[in-house]
Amino acid sequence: MPGAQEFGAELTDFRRRVDELRAARALPSQERLSLLDAALFELQHMVDVLWPRYEELVAASRTTGGGRGDRQEQQLLRALFQRMPVAAVLLDRESVVRRMNFAATQLFHTRAGYATGRPLAASLRRDGQAALRSQVAAVARGEGDRSLTVRLSQPSADGEVRVTLAALRPPGEPHPAVLAAFQPGMVGHPAGAGTPGVAGHPAEAGAAPGVWYPESRPDLAEVTRHAELLDLVDDMTTALLKVALDGGGPEAVLVRAAEVLHGRFADWVIADLAPETASGVPRRVVALGPWDTADDRTASLAKQDPASCPVVVDALSDGVSALRVSPPDADAFGRDATGAPVLVREEVTSLLCIPLRASATDPVRGALTLFRTGGRGAFGMAEAGVADRISRHLALAMPRTTAPAPAAEA
Secondary structure (H helix, E strand, O other): OHHHHHHHHHHHHHHHHHHHHHHHHHOOHHHOHHHHHHHHHHHHHHHHHHHHHHHHHHHHHOOOOOOOOOHHHHHHHHHHHHHOOOEEEEEOOOOEEEEEOHHHHHHHOOOHHHHOOOEHHHHEOHHHHHHHHHHHHHHHOOOOOEEEEEEEOOOOOOOEEEEEEEEEOOOOOOOOEEEEEEEEOOEEOOOOOOOOOOOOOOOOOOOOOOEEOOOOOOOHHHHHHHHHHHHHHHHHHHHHHHHHHHOOOHHHHHHHHHHHHEOOOEOEEEEEEOOOOOOOOOEEEEEEOOOOOOHHHHHHHHOOOHHHOHHHHHHHHHOOOEEEEOOOOOOOOOEOOOOOEHHHHOOEEEEEEEEEOOOOOOOOOEEEEEEEEOOOOOOOHHHHHHHHHHHHHHHHHHHHOOOOOOOOOO
16 A cells, blocks of 8 residues: 555654654753754644544555465565576665575675675765665655666675666565666766777677676775775784683683774774573673773763663674664663763764674674764675674684683593
8 A cells, every 4th residue: 555655654754753852862951942843843743644644544444455465476586586697686765685686695795694684885885875775765765767876895896886776566565675686897888988898808709789898997995995804803813812822701802802893993892791691681891982082981881781772682682783874773772871872972873783602503692882983984794794703703712711621530
């Protein structure tokens, strides 16, 4: 029902605005005067617009019925989607990945399970992220199919990638989806700018008319960033080995890891230990903030109860990772002693929370949370992948640094 989808979108936007008003209570008192008018306007919008529409939808649902698509047909379509030779990604209106076929996992150098639930824009260069989000939202609103050119954030020989967006309406789902098809290394060649095809290119013999294959030139900035990430992993491995040789416990592992990540990879590094027993509680081990952060702000996070942080609880209890750019939920990391949301107080622009466990079947030993603030670039999917590897290294190092049991006598 298009009316139900529009109402759902409006209600979601309304909730976001209310959350923003709630988070704005952390602002200084002299800046809160304008919030009253905004709150009154939102209440009037609820009474005059949202509630009448809700009543109309309820009345319409009593007179209409719905059906479900054939299960075998859906299975066939899923298999076709996975085996398509073209990189295809199914997105929601917020550009979050719902499904990714095998060709797309090869293009983005990631796993389908890891990418699901994460914003696809994080895999693109910053100059194309906003454009992709805007075009996906337009297609989801029913404004027609779109096409644009983007560049991947990771160093790649594919160069520019052409994205074609089309709206889909999955059966049995209330909201539309957007199918994104990616064509790497193929960009329309401007007239008079040269000859289609590049000498020595593998596709030169079968180059189609009007198709230009750009030279594969690595981006210096991306190559440099890739080398920095490799250095980070190497430094982390060295630090963990030193802690193991010194016989440090899990706390020493987390503190040393936080010192390696602090500054060079994240502005805030926070590490928590999982409860040791079923009736136990999580425990915060370390919290490191920006160098210019006041001591009381760092101390408040160090004393914060990890159980009051939803993303930490999800990581410790369910092993769920979280990568959020401009986090919409101001309370995702709880509140400080004054009642202000931590994410609002620290102006967090990107959040990454990862459970510490050696494999998917092993128990979670702890959680590592990273913040980026101010004008620093948001975490990308490549950086999230590096953090995921580091989390496994930490989990492997933590049991090895505990005191060994005495050997049994023969």
